[in-house]
Amino acid sequence: MISNENKRLAQWAMEYAQKNGCQGVRVSIGTGSNTSFALRDGKMDQLQQASENGMTLTFFVDGKFGTFSTNRLDQRELETSIKNSIESTRYLAVDEARTLPDPSRFFRGGKPNLQLLDPNFGVVSPDDKVRMAEAVAAEILGTNDRIISVNSRYGDRDGFSYQITSNGFEGETAGSSFSLSCSVSVRGEGDARPSNGWGESSLFLNNLVTKNIGKKALERTLRQIGAQQVPSGQYTMVMDNLNSSRMLNPLISVMSGAALQQRNSFLLDRKGDKIGSDLFTLIDNPHIIGASGARYFDGEGVATEKRSVFENGVLKTYYIDTYNANRMGVAPTISGPSILELQPGTKDVNGLIADINNGILVTGFNGGNFNQATGNFSYGIEGFLIENGQVTKPVSEMNITGNFITLWENLVAVGNDARPESSWRIPTLAFDGVDFSGS
Numbered sequence: 038m039i040s041n042e043n044k045r046l047a048q049w050a051m052e053y054a055q056k057n058g059c060q061g062v063r064v065s066i067g068t069g070s071n072t073s074f075a076l077r078d079g080k081m082d083q084l085q086q087a088s089e090n091g092m093t094l095t096f097f098v099d100g101k102f103g104t105f106s107t108n109r110l111d112q113r114e115l116e117t118s119i120k121n122s123i124e125s126t127r128y129l130a131v132d133e134a135r136t137l138p139d140p141s142r143f144f145r146g147g148k149p150n151l152q153l154l155d156p157n158f159g160v161v162s163p164d165d166k167v168r169m170a171e172a173v174a175a176e177i178l179g180t181n182d183r184i185i186s187v188n189s190r191y192g193d194r195d196g197f198s199y200q201i202t203s204n205g206f207e208g209e210t211a212g213s214s215f216s217l218s219c220s221v222s223v224r225g226e227g228d229a230r231p232s233n234g235w236g237e238s239s240l241f242l243n244n245l246v247t248k249n250i251g252k253k254a255l256e257r258t259l260r261q262i263g264a265q266q267v268p269s270g271q272y273t274m275v276m277d278n279l280n281s282s283r284m285l286n287p288l289i290s291v292m293s294g295a296a297l298q299q300r301n302s303f304l305l306d307r308k309g310d311k312i313g314s315d316l317f318t319l320i321d322n323p324h325i326i327g328a329s330g331a332r333y334f335d336g337e338g339v340a341t342e343k344r345s346v347f348e349n350g351v352l353k354t355y356y357i358d359t360y361n362a363n364r365m366g367v368a369p370t371i372s373g374p375s376i377l378e379l380q381p382g383t384k385d386v387n388g389l390i391a392d393i394n395n396g397i398l399v400t401g402f403n404g405g406n407f408n409q410a411t412g413n414f415s416y417g418i419e420g421f422l423i424e425n426g427q428v429t430k431p432v433s434e435m436n437i438t439g440n441f442i443t444l445w446e447n448l449v450a451v452g453n454d455a456r457p458e459s460s461w462r463i464p465t466l467a468f469d470g471v472d473f474s475g476s
Contacts, residue, residue, distance in 0.1 A: 039066055039199040039209060043110065050094060050115060051203055057123050061097030061137045062203040063338075066110075069196035074167050076189045079174045081167070094119065096126050102135035134363035137337075142369070143206040144334035144341075152327045153212040155241045158195050166191045169247055173219045176251030183223040183259070185230065189251065192216045193242075206338035214238060214329070215245045219254040223262070231261035233401070238458050240329060257400070260421070264431035266475040267422050273396035274437065274471040275389055275423065278454050280399060281463040285319075287407050287414065287441055288312075289374060292346075292354075294361025296409060303412035303442065304352060313350035313445030316382070321346050321354075323375030330376040330460025341375055350445070377461045382451040386465040389450050396423035397432055397473060405436075412441040418473075438472050447471070 047064045054062045068090045075083035091108040092115075103126030107118060173189040195213040200206065218236030225231045235253035237246040276284055291302035304312070323341040325331050334340055337359055345353040354370055362369035382389075390398060398421045405416030415438045421428045445468075452465030 038211065039068060039197050043068075044199055046110060046112060046115075047092065047199060047201055049112065050092065050119065051201055053116065054094060054096060054119055054123065055203055057120055058127075059096050059098045059123060059203070063095040063137065063200065064202075065093045065198060065200045067091055067093075067196065067198040069194060071192070071194035072163075072166065073190065073192045074163075074170050076167075076170050076174055078187055079171055079178055079189075082188070094122070096123055097135060097137065098123055098126050100131040100133050100135075101126050101129045102132055103129060134360055136359060136363060137202055137204050138206075138339050138359045138369070140205045142339045143202075144208055144338060146208075148324070148333055149326065151324070151331045151333070153210075153240055153329075153331060154195065155213040155215075155243075157242065158193070158213045161193070161242060166193070169217060172247065173217055173251045176249070177219075177221070177255045181223070181255065181259070183225075183262075184255070185222040185224060187251065187254075188220045190216075190218050192218075200338060202338060206334075208334050208338060210332065212240065214240055215242050217245065217247060217250055219251045221251075221254045221258040223255075223258050225262045225264075229262070229264075231258050231264065233258040233261060238329075240327065261419065261431050261433070264419060264433035266434050267397070267430075267432055267473070269474040270472075271470045272473050273393045273423070273449070274468045274473075275386065275393065275396055275398045276466045276468070277386055277398060277400050277420075278452065278456055278463065278465045280402065281466045282459070282461040283402060283416075284441075284444065284466065284468075285377070285379075285461065285463055287409075287412070288445070289356070289377075291409050291412075292352075292356050293373070294355070294357035294365070294369075297355060297357065298361040298364045301409045303408075303410060304355075308352050308355060310352055311350045312352050312442055313347060314448040315349045316380075316448050316451050317347050317350045317445055318380035319346040320344070320378045320380070321374050321376065322378050325376055328376055328460070329458060330374075332375050335372045337372060339369070339371055341371060344370075346374070346377070375460070377463070379451060379455065379463050379466075381453040381455060381464050383453055384450070385452055385454045389452055389465055389467050390423055390428060391426040392450070393423050393467065394425055396467075397421070397435070397471075398423055398428060399437075407441065414439060414441060414444075435473050435475060438474065444468055444471065 105122035170191040220234035296302040358372040403417035407414035450467035455462035
């Protein structure tokens with residue numbers, strides 16, 4: 038946790054900056070630790086342990102804006118650094134859009150604990166962490182002659198932050214996470230060396246799935262043996278729940294205040310327009326107890342709230358922070374998403390596949406890009422051909438191309454299998470009429 042001593046230091050730093058000419062100040066103090074054990078074929082390959090402790094000050098002085106960060110939390114050293122940073126800020130150009138948020142928008146407390154921190158985080162011994170990574174690899178080592186290498190990994194982290202502003206905000210956060218993963222490389226046909234993996238994560242160690250991670254990684258890898266191109270054309274694309282957020286991310290990115298203010302967004306001036314099919318209903322739901330991504334306030338201290346992002350395909354909101362709102366002369370909303378939930382359907386991935394005669398199940402990406410201004414995209418994919426409701430053969434070296442608005446207009450089915458450990462809870466999706474071609 039952030040100590041009372043460091044909270045007092047943050048309060049002092051804020052007041053000291055004000056005494057030295059700042060009209061507005063934001064101070065953030067953060068501390069945390071992370072551990073990672075990586076094994077190759079069951080033997081230790083990499084160990085990483087780190088802790089971090091730092092302070093960041095944001096200055097608003099004479100219509101100018103500057104930041105200062107340090108991990109040396111000594112008051113005497115901070116005096117000199119703060120003074121010098123303020124004086125340096127005075128040389129910058131005036132930018133009247135740089136302001137602290139209106140205090141009426143701040144989170145004021147009084148809400149239940151979001152329960153994002155495992156109280157037993159520090160209890161797990163290094164030996165136990167290594168054993169978990171070893172157990173993941175042990176599930177499959179020596180079980181198949183095609184295996185070339187097995188990489189397993191355990192990771193954890195915790196983090197704490199405290200923030201105050203000169204116009205009345207005070208808040209703190211705490212969180213933890215644990216993860217186990219496995220990646221496998223095998224001998225395929227000819228010179229092919231397929232690789233794939235599987236991972237699990239949780240905020241609490243007791244909820245972390247520890248079994249069948251290696252087995253799932255090997256199964257996913259072996260299924261890729263013999264992958265090849267299929268004839269180019271339009272297919273129904275089924276995007277599995279490990280990759281479905283990849284189709285949503287470009288939309289969210291161009292809904293940001295920065296993209297909109299720079300007029301580099303294919304959703305510019307589209308609020309209230311129908312962007313996707315009737316099945317496209319997306320909610321930002323930030324206050325789910327014990328859920329990854331839950332928060333009561335953003336990085337500016339602005340209170341989060343449940344909001345519709347898309348409703349039956351209609352764009353309902355943007356993500357606009359204070360600065361970009363001031364630049365554009367519009368009302369701010371929030372700086373970014375918290376927990377995104379796509380309204381689910383009634384079938385899992387197998388149920389969706391059963392309804393498709395001619396499709397491709399996408400299970401991975403191999404590079405690609407999209408144009409923020411137009412929404413046009415091109416991605417390399419791998420996956421499996423779907424014929425008459427059945428997965429028939431692995432597919433590789435194919436590209437998908439199109440436009441994101443057209444893609445979401447052609448959303449024809451939504452699964453019920455979103456991964457609850459993710460902050461973006463996007464289930465398996467099916468899009469009609471997607472262009473596939475050989476790379």
